[in-house]
Each structure stands twice: as structure tokens, then as C-alpha cells.
Amino acid sequence: MDNKFLVVLEQRNGIIKKSSFEIYAKAKEFSANTDAVLIGASIVDESQLKQAGVSEVTFIKNNDLENYSSSAYTNILVDFIKQNSYEFVFIANTALGKDLAPRLAAKLDCGITMDCTNLTEDAGNLLATRPVFAGKLLLQQKLTSTVKIFNIRPNSFGFTAGSEVETKINVKETSDICLSVKTVDVKKAGGKLDVAEADVIVSGGRGMKSAENFNHIESLASELNAAVGASRAVVDAGWRPHAEQVGQTGKTVSPNLYIAVGISGAIQHIAGMRSSKYIVAINKDKDAPIFQIADYGIVADAFDILPVLTEEIKKIKQ
Amino acid sequence: MKIVVCVSHVPDTASKINIGADGKTLDTNGLTFVLNPYDEFAIEEALKTKEKFGGEVTLISVGNDSFKESLRKGLAMGADSAVLLKNDGYFDSLSLAKSLSDEIKNLGAELVFVGKQSVDYDNSVVGQMLAELLGYNSVSVAVACSIDGNKITAEREIEGGKEVVEFNLPAVITTQKGLNEPRYPSLKGIMAAKKKVIEEKAAKVFDNHSEFVSLLRPASKSAGKILGTDVSAVSELVRLLREEAKVI
Ligand SMILES: Cc1cc2nc3c(=O)[nH]c(=O)nc-3n(C[C@H](O)[C@H](O)[C@H](O)COP(=O)(O)OP(=O)(O)OC[C@H]3O[C@@H](n4cnc5c(N)ncnc54)[C@H](O)[C@@H]3O)c2cc1C
Numbered sequence: 001m002d003n004k005f006l007v008v009l010e011q012r013n014g015i016i017k018k019s020s021f022e023i024y025a026k027a028k029e030f031s032a033n034t035d036a037v038l039i040g041a042s043i044v045d046e047s048q049l050k051q052a053g054v055s056e057v058t059f060i061k062n063n064d065l066e067n068y069s070s071s072a073y074t075n076i077l078v079d080f081i082k083q084n085s086y087e088f089v090f091i092a093n094t095a096l097g098k099d100l101a102p103r104l105a106a107k108l109d110c111g112i113t114m115d116c117t118n119l120t121e122d123a124g125n126l127l128a129t130r131p132v133f134a135g136k137l138l139l140q141q142k143l144t145s146t147v148k149i150f151n152i153r154p155n156s157f158g159f160t161a162g163s164e165v166e167t168k169i170n171v172k173e174t175s176d177i178c179l180s181v182k183t184v185d186v187k188k189a190g191g192k193l194d195v196a197e198a199d200v201i202v203s204g205g206r207g208m209k210s211a212e213n214f215n216h217i218e219s220l221a222s223e224l225n226a227a228v229g230a231s232r233a234v235v236d237a238g239w240r241p242h243a244e245q246v247g248q249t250g251k252t253v254s255p256n257l258y259i260a261v262g263i264s265g266a267i268q269h270i271a272g273m274r275s276s277k278y279i280v281a282i283n284k285d286k287d288a289p290i291f292q293i294a295d296y297g298i299v300a301d302a303f304d305i306l307p308v309l310t311e312e313i314k315k316i317k318q
Numbered sequence: 319m320k321i322v323v324c325v326s327h328v329p330d331t332a333s334k335i336n337i338g339a340d341g342k343t344l345d346t347n348g349l350t351f352v353l354n355p356y357d358e359f360a361i362e363e364a365l366k367t368k369e370k371f372g373g374e375v376t377l378i379s380v381g382n383d384s385f386k387e388s389l390r391k392g393l394a395m396g397a398d399s400a401v402l403l404k405n406d407g408y409f410d411s412l413s414l415a416k417s418l419s420d421e422i423k424n425l426g427a428e429l430v431f432v433g434k435q436s437v438d439y440d441n442s443v444v445g446q447m448l449a450e451l452l453g454y455n456s457v458s459v460a461v462a463c464s465i466d467g468n469k470i471t472a473e474r475e476i477e478g479g480k481e482v483v484e485f486n487l488p489a490v491i492t493t494q495k496g497l498n499e500p501r502y503p504s505l506k507g508i509m510a511a512k513k514k515v516i517e518e519k520a521a522k523v524f525d526n527h528s529e530f531v532s533l534l535r536p537a538s539k540s541a542g543k544i545l546g547t548d549v550s551a552v553s554e555l556v557r558l559l560r561e562e563a564k565v566i
Pocket residue numbers: 204205206207208230231232233234245246247248249250251261262263264265266267268269272282283284285288300301302303331355
């Protein structure tokens with residue numbers, strides 16, 4: 001394809017997201033005519049762009065854009081897309097991307113497809129595939145407007161950095177920004193790895209029996225550099241915070257490895273994690289539905305398995 | 319204050335979903351539909367806002383006659399009135415948002431609550447689109463929201479924390495679990511809702527910018543390997559994760 005493609009990169013706390021680089025690499029497979037844009041107050045570490053193979057990026061800069069502002073980002077990107085006549089626009093399905101992408105579609109009066117897990121070229125257009133009905137079905141969708149917005153689920157294509165490139169950064173200072181919606185504070189949840197961004201997740205369910213017992217989950221997670229996840233049952237019981245909930249009313253995750261411990265595998269839980277690359281289930285009920293989607297299962301008491309598993313992982317790391 | 323809540327009517331999340339004969343739409347035979355769970359948070363927040371500051375809560379849906387059931391439930395929770403914008407054809411999200419925004423302008427609402435996501439096609443877009451179409455300030459996936467005069471302070475979930483966001487009315491807020499505890503309709507509410515008239519009019523139709531090509535079932539994962547029933551399975555699990563899956 002030789003249409004003009006644009007990838008909207010995202011940074012938080014000076015770190016450019018892996019999901020941004022992932023969709024940049026994917027977009028380049030479709031069109032060599034792919035540009036990248038980044039918005040913010042500064043680029044803390046340019047080497048990230050080089051290592052990820054981004055050859056050129058437009059950096060739209062304003063000191064008040066340390067944090068996300070839906071109003072400022074929307075206006076800046078709508079202008080940028082119009083000025084440069086981009087046709088295919090890509091944004092990852094992160095908290096920021098999910099908020100921003102539909103705003104752009106409304107202002108550009110164009111088609112949008114959200115949370116895509118696959119894209120294929122089809123007669124000069126892209127065919128998008130996305131999970132619907134909590135992942136029970138997949139929808140293949142086509143956008144028919146000139147400008148098209150594709151919102152992509154992180155870790156759908158995977159990303160491994162190739163060879164380093166020189167990155168040309170075109171800095172565009174912008175003074176006139178619309179801050180009618182302003183982030184005045186960011187409350188961090190204890191600096192812990194978020195399930196939505198982790199490569200490995202260890203999740204516990206009601207089978208863990210109590211809040212205290214989650215120390216077994218935390219120990220394993222810590223050995224694996226994993227985030228801790230939870231089922232709704234344990235969030236409702238107050239054992240874990242809602243930020244850790246995976247599923248339909250929690251977060252949708254797509255890690256390389258998802259370990260479900262004492263989780264039955266209700267459809268609403270599976271909705272949030274079925275696109276994980278590898279799923280491990282530990283449950284004492286051999287008929288638990290989680291085993292239907294697990295790659296590897298152990299039918300046993302979690303309290304027997306977890307300490308041994310944690311030790312084994314510790315051993316191989318030495 | 320005039321408050322609007324957008325209400326969607328969706329298959330119960332526990333139901334089995336079947337694909338229709340055309341291969342791209344839903345087979346609705348035998349499906350149970352319910353008020354979209356996230357819209358319950360939206361209705362609750364609207365009712366709480368009304369209780370605090372006075373005003374009127376109007377529910378709006380774009381859909382067919384069956385949507386009346388969810389509108390009725392919202393009325394039973396305590397909403398004052400409901401409008402059904404009738405439509406039987408396919409509206410993509412932006413067309414839907416346009417037809418909602420048209421009616422919201424008619425009503426002159428200052429504050430609009432929308433669920434963060436409709437648990438059918440799981441788009442999570444209508445609220446943000448509405449905000450841009452109306453030219454209102456907005457926040458999505460709100461887990462806290464307080465109004466002080468003209469100013470709204472809200473918290474939204476992001477990776478690893480929450481953003482605290484400030485903006486002025488008029489506004490659109492999309493609601494996430496955690497924002498409140500939706501009330502159950504009282505018997506009195508249910509009786510009162512039965513007497514209320516749901517206003518019906520034709521939805522305004524706009525051009526779609528997207529089309530369905532097909533609906534598919536995800537390739538069913540062949541149920542995985544059960545590695546064992548006691549601790550002796552652990553070393554095999556670790557081996558497979560290293561050598562086969564290569565994830566640790
Ligand atoms: C609208 C709606 C939205 C929902 N959204 C979500 C959501 O986002 N996320 C979510 O998770 N759920 C969600 N749910 C709830 C969901 O239906 C289930 O109730 C929930 O996922 C169950 O959690 P659980 O698996 O931890 O508990 P249970 O279903 O009670 O399962 C506990 C499991 O632990 C096993 N077990 C017990 N003891 C042990 C032991 N010692 N060792 C090993 N295994 C043991 C049992 O065999 C059982 O399989 C939603 C429900 C609705 C209606």
C-alpha cells in the first residue's frame with residue numbers, strides 16, 4: 001500500500017510505550033509511507049526511539065502537556081491529520097488511546113474500529129478483526145471513509161526490537177493548546193506493575209480463600225516479574241483492589257503468560273484474558289471451565305503447588 | 319439541571335451468542351437482553367446528582383421496541399422520563415452518537431452520563447464521540463466524580479493509577495465500575511415506571527463509515543494438557559514454559 005499512514009505514539013513518565021512501537025512496526029509492514037507523531041512536554045530518552053527502529057517522528061511539544069489532556073490531544077491531532085492528509089491512523093488500545101481514538105473519529109467524521117487483534121490487507125484497504133461479545137465472537141470489519149482509525153490491542157502482534165536506526169526528530173513547538181479538560185494530578189497505585197501492561201500475570205481467585213493468602217501469589221509474581229491480577233470475586237470481597245481485576249468489568253489483558261490460580265474461569269473473567277499467548281490454570285476442580293482455555297493445567301490444591309512452583313522458578317533464575 | 323443518560327440494551331453476559339444466517343449479524347433467537355451493566359452506574363450517578371442539585375433525569379436509547387424494557391428499568395430506578403429513538407437498521411457507533419447528540423441538543427441537557435462500554439460490541443466509544451459532537455468537556459472511565467458549581471473533578475483509571483481531571487459543565491461522563499453502587503428499583507419505583515409513557519420518535523439517520531464483513535467464532539483452543547494432580551507436575555510445567563512456550 002502507498003497510502004499515508006500515521007502512528008500515534010504514547011509516552012508516560014518519559015517512557016514510550018511498547019505498544020506504540022509494536023503498531024509502528026506493524027503499520028510499516030503495510031506501508032513504507034508510515035509517519036509517527038508524539039505529543040508531550042519533552043522526550044526524556046531519545047534512544048528508545050532509535051532502538052525501536054523509528055526513523056522519523058514529529059514531536060509536538062508544549063510544557064503544559066506533561067500529562068494527558070483529552071481536549072488538547074484531540075485538537076492537536078485533528079489538525080495534524082488534516083494538514084498532512086493521513087488516511088490510516090493507528091493508536092494502541094491503552095487508557096489514553098481508548099479515550100482519544102473515538103474523539104478523533106467524531107471530529108474527523110470518519111470510521112473507527114476499536115481493540116483490533118488482527119489486521120490484514122484487503123484490496124487497498126485493511127480488514128480489521130476484533131473480539132466482540134466478551135470474546136465469544138470475532139468481528140471482521142471494514143472502514144469505508146477516506147480517513148480510517150485503527151485502535152489496536154497491545155501485544156496483538158508482538159514486538160522485538162530490530163536493528164538500531166538514526167531517529168530524525170522534527171520538533172514542533174505549539175503554544176496555542178486547549179486545556180479545557182486538564183489532568184491536575186496522577187495518583188500512582190504504589191508503583192506496581194499494571195496488569196494491562198505486564199508480559200506475565202499471576203492471578204488469584206476465590207480459591208485463594210483469604211486476602212492474606214495472596215502472599216503466595218505475590219511471591220510467585222515477584223519471581224516472574226509479573227503483575228498480580230484478580231477475579232471479580234476477590235475484588236468484591238475486598239481482598240484485592242479493583243485496578244487488578246481482569247475481565248469484562250475489569251481490565252482486558254493480553255500477556256505472554258497468564259497464570260490463573262483458584263479461578264473457575266467464568267465467561268466474564270475469560271473475556272478479559274483469553275487472548276493471552278499462554279494460559280496456565282491451577283485449580284483443584286478438574287471440571288473448572290478455566291481448563292478449557294488453558295494450555296497447561298495442574299489439578300491440585302493451590303497451596304501445595306504455589307510454594308514449589310515459586311522455588312522452581314527461583315532455581316532456574318540462579 | 320437537565321441530565322441525560324444514554325441507555326443500551328444488550329445480551330445478558332452469561333448467554334450463548336449465535337451467528338445469524340447471513341454470517342455477519344447476531345441470531346437474537348432465544349437471547350435474553352438486559353440493561354447494559356455500565357449504564358446502571360450512569361443512571362445511579364445521574365440520580366445522585368439530581369438528588370443533590372435538583373433537576374430532571376431523562377433516559378435516551380436508540381434501538382427497537384425491545385429497548386423499552388431497559389428504559390423501563392431505568393425509570394423504575396428513579397429516572398423522570400425516557401425517549402426511544404426508533405431504529406431497526408444498522409448504525410455504526412458514530413452514526414449512533416450523532417443521532418443521540420441530536421436529541422440531547424433538543425433536550426438542552428447540560429450533563430450526560432454514558433456507560434463506559436456497551437457489553438455487546440464492546441466499543442467503548444459512544445461517550446467520547448458524543449462529547450466531541452456536542453462540544454462538551456468530558457472524561458471517560460470515571461471511578462469518582464464530584465460537582466462543585468460549574469466545576470467537575472473526576473478520576474479516571476489509567477495503567478498503574480488514576481488521573482484526576484478537572485473541567486467545566488456542560489459535560490459528558492462515561493461511567494466505570496467503582497463509581498457508585500447502583501440502586502435496585504423499589505416496588506414503588508416499579509409501579510410508578512409502569513405508568514410513565516416512553517416517548518417514541520424516529521432516530522435521525524446518518525451515513526455509516528464502517529461495515530461488518532463477517533462474524534466468526536474464535537478458533538476454539540483445544541483444551542490444554544493436564545500435567546498432573548499434585549506437586550510432581552510442577553517441574554514439567556516449568557520445563558514446558560521454558561522450552562515449549564518460551565515465556566520464562
Ligand atoms: C456483568 C458481570 C460482569 C462480571 N465481570 C467480571 C470480571 O470482570 N472479572 C471476573 O473475574 N468476574 C466477573 N464476573 C463474575 C464472574 O461471573 C464470576 O463470578 C467470577 O469470575 C468468579 O471468580 P472466581 O473464579 O475467583 O470464583 P469461583 O467461581 O468461586 O471459583 C473459585 C475456584 O477456585 C477453585 N479452588 C477452591 N479452592 C482451591 C484450592 N485450594 N486450590 C485450587 N483451586 C481452588 C474452585 O475449584 C473454583 O474453581 C462478572 C459477572 C457479571 C454478571
